[in-house]
Amino acid sequence: MKLHLQSDTGLICGPETRMETVLASLAPWRSALVHLVKVCFEILLEFLPKYGDGTSTEAQPAGTARSVNGWSAVPAKNGNTDSSSCPPPREPAGVLTTSMVETSGQKARADSTSAVDLTNPALTKNPDHIAYWLSRGHGAMPAPYVVAAERARLAAEKKAASTGASSGANRAAQLNPAHELYWKARGRKGIPSAEEVEAEIRKISEKRKLRGPGGNKGDQLNPQHDTYWETRAARRPSQEDIEELVNQNQADRAVHTQACQVAARTAEEKKAIGRDTDRIVKILQRIVPKCEVRKAGSQSKGTNVRGSDLDLRVTVPEKVSEVGITSAQWEKLVGELESAEFSVEIGKKVLKITNAACDIEIVPNRAEHIPDGVGWKQRLVNPNQFKNNPKAQAAVRVLKDEGAGEKFRMKSYEIEKHVIRLQQANPKASSAELVRLFYEGSGSSAASAASLSASASG
Numbered sequence: 001m002k003l004h005l006q007s008d009t010g011l012i013c014g015p016e017t018r019m020e021t022v023l024a025s026l027a028p029w030r031s032a033l034v035h036l037v038k039v040c041f042e043i044l045l046e047f048l049p050k051y052g053d054g055t056s057t058e059a060q061p062a063g064t065a066r067s068v069n070g071w072s073a074v075p076a077k078n079g080n081t082d083s084s085s086c087p088p089p090r091e092p093a094g095v096l097t098t099s100m101v102e103t104s105g106q107k108a109r110a111d112s113t114s115a116v117d118l119t120n121p122a123l124t125k126n127p128d129h130i131a132y133w134l135s136r137g138h139g140a141m142p143a144p145y146v147v148a149a150e151r152a153r154l155a156a157e158k159k160a161a162s163t164g165a166s167s168g169a170n171r172a173a174q175l176n177p178a179h180e181l182y183w184k185a186r187g188r189k190g191i192p193s194a195e196e197v198e199a200e201i202r203k204i205s206e207k208r209k210l211r212g213p214g215g216n217k218g219d220q221l222n223p224q225h226d227t228y229w230e231t232r233a234a235r236r237p238s239q240e241d242i243e244e245l246v247n248q249n250q251a252d253r254a255v256h257t258q259a260c261q262v263a264a265r266t267a268e269e270k271k272a273i274g275r276d277t278d279r280i281v282k283i284l285q286r287i288v289p290k291c292e293v294r295k296a297g298s299q300s301k302g303t304n305v306r307g308s309d310l311d312l313r314v315t316v317p318e319k320v321s322e323v324g325i326t327s328a329q330w331e332k333l334v335g336e337l338e339s340a341e342f343s344v345e346i347g348k349k350v351l352k353i354t355n356a357a358c359d360i361e362i363v364p365n366r367a368e369h370i371p372d373g374v375g376w377k378q379r380l381v382n383p384n385q386f387k388n389n390p391k392a393q394a395a396v397r398v399l400k401d402e403g404a405g406e407k408f409r410m411k412s413y414e415i416e417k418h419v420i421r422l423q424q425a426n427p428k429a430s431s432a433e434l435v436r437l438f439y440e441g442s443g444s445s446a447a448s449a450a451s452l453s454a455s456a457s458g
Contacts, residue, residue, distance in 0.1 A: 259394035272357035309359035324366025
């Protein structure tokens with residue numbers, strides 16, 4: 001018996017092909033192999049109709065004609081199967097075609113939706129059941145995560161309804177004595193009598209009048225209100241003292257506003273300063289390995305104004321270098337900065353870059369070119385004295401902006417030191433009071449102290 005195996009591309013094996021050679025080499029087992037192929041083909045024809053359109057699902061006796069989607073497979077008399085009567089090419093067993101999936105899916109959806117009882121509230125209120133989604137216009141069950149989200153939403157709504165704690169309209173109803181949720185949140189069932197509701201409304205109105213338009217927080221910050229003094233455990237003073245306190249608060253707010261304005265920078269300016277600083281730090285770390293670069297000066301203390309420079313303090317550990325930055329590294333640093341198109345001013349102890357987004361000073365802690373006994377460390381103010389100290393920060397910024405340094409011939413760090421001394425002598429002084437004390441004679445004493453220190457250092 002010779003077999004012709006067909007596929008979508010036509011005849012793939014026959015008497016003239018390589019299969020004949022293979023069968024000839026397997027002559028002792030040829031009859032057994034042919035019989036095995038025939039049995040497999042019979043079994044395949046038995047099960048193929050079950051995966052078709054369902055028109056023929058019953059097994060038929062062997063040797064009779066079989067109807068497979070309108071095709072008949074009848075063995076020819078010469079042992080070959082007639083190509084005109086062979087069934088069309090099929091997908092391998094276990095593979096579903098598009099028509100099979102669509103047909104089975106449509107039938108499954110039709111069977112599932114037709115059998116659902118949409119009148120049962122136990123099903124239409126359960127998001128885990130298809131009736132819940134069909135009653136809301138969905139054609140099928142959604143994805144599991146959608147079901148879980150809907151289940152969580154229903155649980156939250158149920159909890160909010162039981163406790164009365166919700167947002168939006170429920171929150172407004174919870175604050176309205178004429179609504180049931182107002183009393184439910186207070187452990188009452190139902191709305192009481194009209195007289196009790198009116199009494200509750202009058203009580204709330206009286207409390208609001210006492211609090212004033214600013215609310216309770218506004219009363220605590222308003223010296224004109226009794227709550228201001230009650231929260232401070234103090235007796236209400238005379239009206240003259242209250243007016244003086246109000247004027248002091250206004251002056252203090254004005255000082256803080258001025259301090260914020262004189263130190264403000266735009267977002268573009270901040271980005272430009274950050275870019276230039278990153279370029280300089282990369283050059284420093286390439287020339288002086290293992291060095292630490294930190295922001296210092298007024299910007300680290302919060303006493304800077306708009307024209308203040310940025311101090312970069314370079315620290316070289318002693319285990320890396322005993323002298324810190326060597327003279328060769330210092331000269332190479334100047335060359336690298338100039339090649340990066342920075343304008344560098346060389347000082348005795350620092351390098352100042354003048355053409356960046358802001359003036360930047362490179363200040364080493366130890367360097368070979370700095371002679372012994374230089375007191376540049378001594379003039380630096382401890383940044384911790386200004387940390388979380390907005391009163392002193394605002395006072396120094398305002399004094400710098402108003403030209404106190406030029407007026408009293410004081411440097412910035414001297415103004416900072418003097419403001420800290422004034423604050424230590426007057427712990428409860430506000431920013432405005434610190435500025436006033438500085439101008440009322442303290443500035444002259446600071447100037448004299450600065451001149452004495454300058455003469456002593458000289």
